[in-house]
Amino acid sequence: MTTVEKVRQRAESDAKSYGYHLTPDPESLKNLLEGLRQNEERYGYPLCPCRLASGKFEYDRDIICPCDYRDPDVEEYGYCYCALYVRKDVFEGKTPIQPIPERRPIEKQARAYAVSAETAAEKKSKRNDAVIEKPSKAKMKMWYCKQCGYVCFREEPPYVCPICKAKREMFAEIKTHEY
Amino acid sequence: MRTIKVPGKNNRHRVLMYAISTCGWCKRAKNFLRDNNIEYEYVDIDLCSHEDRERIREDIISRGGRLSYPTIIVDDRILITSFQEYKIREVLEI
Numbered sequence: 001m002t003t004v005e006k007v008r009q010r011a012e013s014d015a016k017s018y019g020y021h022l023t024p025d026p027e028s029l030k031n032l033l034e035g036l037r038q039n040e041e042r043y044g045y046p047l048c049p050c051r052l053a054s055g056k057f058e059y060d061r062d063i064i065c066p067c068d069y070r071d072p073d074v075e076e077y078g079y080c081y082c083a084l085y086v087r088k089d090v091f092e093g094k095t096p097i098q099p100i101p102e103r104r105p106i107e108k109q110a111r112a113y114a115v116s117a118e119t120a121a122e123k124k125s126k127r128n129d130a131v132i133e134k135p136s137k138a139k140m141k142m143w144y145c146k147q148c149g150y151v152c153f154r155e156e157p158p159y160v161c162p163i164c165k166a167k168r169e170m171f172a173e174i175k176t177h178e179y
Numbered sequence: 180m181r182t183i184k185v186p187g188k189n190n191r192h193r194v195l196m197y198a199i200s201t202c203g204w205c206k207r208a209k210n211f212l213r214d215n216n217i218e219y220e221y222v223d224i225d226l227c228s229h230e231d232r233e234r235i236r237e238d239i240i241s242r243g244g245r246l247s248y249p250t251i252i253v254d255d256r257i258l259i260t261s262f263q264e265y266k267i268r269e270v271l272e273i
Contacts, residue, residue, distance in 0.1 A: 031206050049202055050199065050201075050203060050205075052225055082203050099204055101245075101247075110236075112232075113229075113233055
């Protein structure tokens with residue numbers, strides 16, 4: 001079972017590798033780490049504590065902490081959506097922390113509602129022995145970083161390469177063929 | 180939909196909050212209302228049934244809000260997205 005201390009160590013190590021800090025507010029830090037721990041226990045992955053999960057990994061992938069939106073948010077505002085990861089000036093108290101707009105596209109947010117309903121419908125349908133359509137799969141693609149060769153399989157390339165920190169523009173799609 | 184009522188001396192306005200149980204901003208908003216003795220009701224949407232989730236989504240969208248939490252609805256007519264302390268103070272006159 002994951003402990004808050006393990007979640008903290010993971011977050012600190014990730015913050016360090018990107019040159020970020022964790023929020024300087026001890027109460028918020030405690031709450032956010034506990035939220036991550038709870039989500040990991042609940043869903044099996046450390047979902048962003050400030051966002052609504054669908055409970056299906058393939059739909060929640062972009063909001064698993066550190067989320068896909070962290071880097072552009074830290075760059076633009078100085079901290080991520082939850083304000084767990086912050087830039088140096090924010091950590092030093094030079095920039096105040098205020099809520100920031102949600103960068104996650106609305107169609108992805110909507111999945112948390114639709115998928116939850118579909119999951120419930122599937123269960124109900126199983127009870128009634130009826131056949132229902134499965135939720136449509138997210139369109140997954142292969143991407144590679146032209147700078148370091150890092151390869152990933154996801155809907156969109158990351159905003160920042162997790163290996164060499166190159167920007168999204170450095171990613172190109174690897175075309176695959178289905179036989 | 181079952182809401183949880185938090186009593187407070189100041190009950191001049193009807194305050195309803197849609198929140199996420201693990202959310203840091205939602206916790207701040209709840210603490211702010213409690214510390215200011217505001218009576219309010221809340222629902223943690225992540226702990227709701229899917230029917231209630233859908234009901235909440237429709238309610239927020241129909242009021243022109245965004246699917247961001249906390250979403251606070253005052254007197255059934257004013258919607259505040261996120262924990263915007265100055266806006267909450269202004270609307271609740273505190």
